[in-house]
Amino acid sequence: xxxxxxxxxxxxxxxxxxxxxxxxxxxxxxxxxxxxxxxxxxxxxxxxxxxxxxxxxxxxxxxxxxxxxxxxxxxxxxxxxxxxxxxxxxxxxxxxxxxxxxxxxxxxxxxxxxxxxxxxxxxxxxxxxxxxxxxxxxxxxxxxxxxxxxxxxxxxxxxxxxxxxxxxxxxxxxxxxxxxxxxxxxxxxxxxxxxxxxxxxxxxxxxxxxxxxxxxxxxxxxxxxxxxxxxxxxxxxxxxxxxxxxxxxxxxxxxxxxxxxxxxxxxxxxxxxxxxxxxxxxxxxxxxxxxxx
Amino acid sequence: xxxxxxxxxxxxxxxxxxxxxxxxxxxxxxxxxxxxxxxxxxxxxxxxxxxxxxxxxxxxxxxxxxxxxxxxxxxxxxxxxxxxxxxxxxxxxxxxxxxxxxxxxxxxxxxxxxxxxxxxxxxxxxxxxxxxxxxxxxxxxxxxxxxxxxxxxxxxxxxxxxxxxxxxxxxxxxxxxxxxxxxxxxxxxxxxxxxxxxxxxxxxxxxxxxxxxxxxxxxxxxxxxxxxxxxxxxxxxxxxxxxxxxxxxxxxxxxxxxxxxxxxxxxxxxxxxxxxxxxxxxxxxxxxxxxxx
Numbered sequence: 001x002x003x004x005x006x007x008x009x010x011x012x013x014x015x016x017x018x019x020x021x022x023x024x025x026x027x028x029x030x031x032x033x034x035x036x037x038x039x040x041x042x043x044x045x046x047x048x049x050x051x052x053x054x055x056x057x058x059x060x061x062x063x064x065x066x067x068x069x070x071x072x073x074x075x076x077x078x079x080x081x082x083x084x085x086x087x088x089x090x091x092x093x094x095x096x097x098x099x100x101x102x103x104x105x106x107x108x109x110x111x112x113x114x115x116x117x118x119x120x121x122x123x124x125x126x127x128x129x130x131x132x133x134x135x136x137x138x139x140x141x142x143x144x145x146x147x148x149x150x151x152x153x154x155x156x157x158x159x160x161x162x163x164x165x166x167x168x169x170x171x172x173x174x175x176x177x178x179x180x181x182x183x184x185x186x187x188x189x190x191x192x193x194x195x196x197x198x199x200x201x202x203x204x205x206x207x208x209x210x211x212x213x214x215x216x217x218x219x220x221x222x223x224x225x226x227x228x229x230x231x232x233x234x235x236x237x238x239x240x241x242x243x244x245x246x247x248x249x250x251x252x253x254x255x256x257x258x259x260x261x262x263x264x265x266x267x268x269x270x271x272x273x274x275x276x277x278x279x280x281x282x283x284x285x286x287x288x289x290x291x292x293x
Numbered sequence: 294x295x296x297x298x299x300x301x302x303x304x305x306x307x308x309x310x311x312x313x314x315x316x317x318x319x320x321x322x323x324x325x326x327x328x329x330x331x332x333x334x335x336x337x338x339x340x341x342x343x344x345x346x347x348x349x350x351x352x353x354x355x356x357x358x359x360x361x362x363x364x365x366x367x368x369x370x371x372x373x374x375x376x377x378x379x380x381x382x383x384x385x386x387x388x389x390x391x392x393x394x395x396x397x398x399x400x401x402x403x404x405x406x407x408x409x410x411x412x413x414x415x416x417x418x419x420x421x422x423x424x425x426x427x428x429x430x431x432x433x434x435x436x437x438x439x440x441x442x443x444x445x446x447x448x449x450x451x452x453x454x455x456x457x458x459x460x461x462x463x464x465x466x467x468x469x470x471x472x473x474x475x476x477x478x479x480x481x482x483x484x485x486x487x488x489x490x491x492x493x494x495x496x497x498x499x500x501x502x503x504x505x506x507x508x509x510x511x512x513x514x515x516x517x518x519x520x521x522x523x524x525x526x527x528x529x530x531x532x533x534x535x536x537x538x539x540x541x542x543x544x545x546x547x548x549x550x551x552x553x554x555x556x557x558x559x560x561x562x563x564x565x566x567x568x569x570x571x572x573x574x575x576x577x578x579x580x581x582x583x584x585x586x
Contacts (some may be wrong), residue, residue: 140507140508186482189555190478190482191480197468197472197554202465215421216513218513220509220511222476259489263482267556
């Protein structure tokens with residue numbers, strides 16, 4: 001693999017809101033870009049700027065030095081990597097495959113092991129920072145897998161993110177992302193409950209937010225998502241159904257490691273209730289509607 | 294009441310870590326200071342700088358234009374304000390009494406009503422910001438009660454704090470503080486659970502904190518108290534037993550207003566378990582010991 005972007009072709013699978021922005025940064029940096037995605041129309045803008053289309057992961061892998069995936073669910077990750085037409089069976093020798101989907105640590109370990117059998121490095125590298133972080137190339141990227149492979153693609157991560165850390169072997173990136181989602185799960189419950197209490201005891205919740213937002217209660221969830229709750233802006237920065245998927249993975253892993261996490265379990269139940277009440281496609285701040293709908 | 298500090302005598306009851314620092318700012322600003330506290334030794338430093346000692350709230354009230362209280366529990370507040378030797382029966386005509394203890398909103402309403410019968414304004418004005426905020430005169434102060442009385446003592450609040458807001462009638466300051474504690478309660482559960490997960494899945498929790506602290510999980514509880522958890526520093530910034538008192542008040546009020554707050558209820562149970570396990574005198578970040586002790 002060469003050292004200038006022109007010499008390193010990158011394949012990208014999964015062109016949702018975040019994936020398209022991330023692939024766009026790689027293309028702008030000069031990497032020959034190869035794309036494949038379930039809905040071809042989502043690739044139109046990148047194709048117009050010279051990206052190469054492939055029908056399926058296998059053909060894309062055969063043309064790419066590095067492949068990045070940003071798909072939906074662990075079942076999608078498994079199919080894209082290990083399926084008959086998957087990346088692992090068709091990757092070039094010496095390729096680095098990077099799954100940036102938030103997915104199961106356990107699956108990441110399994111895929112890395114399958115890759116190793118074929119001499120292909122597979123990293124798990126989920127992100128946080130949402131659509132804005134993806135657009136502005138300011139994502140936090142949490143990486144697990146072979147340290148030498150991480151060093152080889154560090155500049156590629158740098159094209160998409162800002163806080164980029166190797167957290168350990170295969171699965172460590174996913175575990176780090178799970179820790180992030182576990183903190184957020186109970187925090188957002190606290191924010192909803194505090195603001196619902198303020199509203200229902202007759203206070204002006206926006207004034208309360210101003211009074212408490214700079215102190216020990218302050219943080220991204222209160223100051224950014226809390227403000228959206230109070231404006232009634234429940235549009236998706238991050239989908240409720242994706243968050244439920246993440247919390248389910250976290251809870252499975254916590255059980256597997258025998259770590260009792262009652263806050264996480266309760267938060268997951270509240271988000272499931274929200275989804276059952278028609279909130280699947282809301283942003284996570286939509287949890288406020290359960291309390292003060 | 295005059296307009297320069299020398300013309301406005303201030304009484305202060307409750308010279309704990311925070312109270313002593315707050316009273317010291319008032320004395321330094323030039324207010325004649327009157328003090329009374331259960332343990333007289335706690336007044337020594339202020340008396341050495343010229344404060345006047347009084348045996349009990351009644352005598353202190355008779356000498357003060359403004360009285361500030363910073364005591365422990367609602368039962369202490371009730372005794373100091375409404376007891377036979379209390380502030381309300383002995384306050385000067387036109388005095389303003391300010392309870393800065395975190396206490397019951399309901400009790401604040403009752404005390405304000407008793408004060409009104411005697412022409413004495415009583416404000417509830419709990420704070421956040423802890424010992425550091427008190428020392429540096431950077432407290433957030435959340436005020437409930439008569440708006441005109443609030444304006445009369447605004448400069449006195451300004452001597453002790455930074456973000457000072459009138460939130461509504463009697464009890465509104467306490468309700469605002471409850472909203473603050475409700476947000477914190479579940480947030481700290483999330484922080485403990487995320488870091489415990491990181492530790493028990495074999496990650497380096499300090500590296501995880503660095504990777505996630507600047508993103509959507511970030512905030513005072515993760516970035517400041519989370520870091521203390523990982524260092525094993527469980528010393529009190531804010532005592533577990535005081536936090537349990539606050540959460541009990543919040544839960545009572547939530548029930549009275551028929552606001553179901555499952556996150557708060559669960560967090561209170563976890564802190565009670567911590568207290569039962571010998572953690573009463575730890576700081577709130579000591580909750581981490583329940584998960585990864």
